[in-house]
Amino acid sequence: MARITARSKTRTRSRTQEQSGRPAVAGRLLDSAATLSYDPATEVDWETPLDKDFHGASPEWSTLYGTAYWSDLTDAQRKELTRQEAASVASTGIWFEMILQQMVLRDIYAKDPTDPKFQWALTEVAEECRHSIMFARGAEKLGAPPYRPHRVAVELGRAFKTLAFGEAAYAAILVAEEVLDVMQRDWMRDERVVPFVRTINNIHVVEESRHMKFARDETLKRLENAGWVRRQINAFVIAIASYVIVTSMVNKKVYRNAGLDQERALAEARANQHHKSMMRSSCSGLMDFLASARLLTKPALKFYKRAHLI
Template structure:
């Protein structure tokens, strides 16, 4: 990966100015998914659950053998899996934000935007849950072990690592959903859900990016190593959780073959690597890529 320019760390005094701008943006452009999404609209039989090029089987021999009906069914399950992981992480994010502002001045714009973000994430969580329900999909979520580890993360992670992890997870969803929302081959529900999430998450990503810079000011070498590894571990587990292996059996495919072809799929690996370039450049510029963390990023195809 090309070495990024060092991160220009925002001054602590800029925190309130950033929060003021983000609050103004929230006031101008926020969405209620219960109104914006037509939850009663028919689910077309010939529309994919997500952009087919984002399917883990796209480009494989198995994909070429599948009928349109099978491809549509698989991508609905994959979309439900992605949404369920988004929902899981939104809940962790809300916990982190509320813990972070608990002892801060509630009159500050910084705290008020954090609370505004929590309100956004509440709506997003319901939206993701409703989308899976509308497609009649299982409630996937991360693997039970990862779900339990999330409880630990939710209770102890804080500071730069928490904001970097949140920003990274949101960027991962964002890089997929920017394609979903523009693709007319995709289910209308998926497109609208993706559009709402992308537009509102742009503020959240900005908020988190700047906090990472502030929280890492003056970080010691030892602390930076810890922050690197912790962030990479969270990104690793989020990426590994995106598509649960049982989506293949649930979509009517032979699971062993589907899992093997998805695991070896060069197209999907390239798609993740290319789409994740902006995220990895930011993490690198922040000093959060190096040592053991590189191996974890490579294992989930981000490097």
């Protein structure tokens, strides 16, 4: 597992913030980043050749796990499939992290650089940059080609990063981070998963916990004075963004690249009740949060159900 590096001791920032009335959440996150951060370039074992006796992700998270096709696969085929799926999830993570970075930078543009929220936002962007490079190197080491979302998803993402603001931006960030977080918490503890992927997952889980805290806090703050119409519109936008993100995680090309019959694999994956159940159970906490923020409107629920998040 990755070694936690202490960049500096926690200083007197929290006390100073209390005295000055500066934002407590951003200050605590800055303290956490100062004491609990990683450098993937040195923490991850990039030199050891890929050991194909390991999975790329916990088998139970495979889109084919529990299907008739899964039963027909050899152990080697199952491991190759999970490696390709893990690489696809990582590639989708890079795509969304690039959207996230642009939304965060746009949100703080021309604001007070002495504000802890401003400094935390830059810290989060820096961490996301490291994560994206880490995911890219990890996918390459898994022996996967560059997976990209469908062209429609790419263009929708382009529009979203340009137009989304406030609670719509931060709640969508939260959805993407929480779904990935639940998967990776399983993968990082699973000794069937190749060690360097477990390290990558551990790094991402630790650092993304800060990002999720900030996204939750910002979502609630932006909604404090929101009226019914604004909530309805943003709930719908967030749900569509969530649907596009979640349905883009596993590229259909993973099956062919794993040596499988792509048409059969796609058909069985779409009907896989086990995987749908895994997604629903893993997102229960996220759905509770969205419900408490009054963002689970009837139109929004349709998209969450289609994505099997609820």
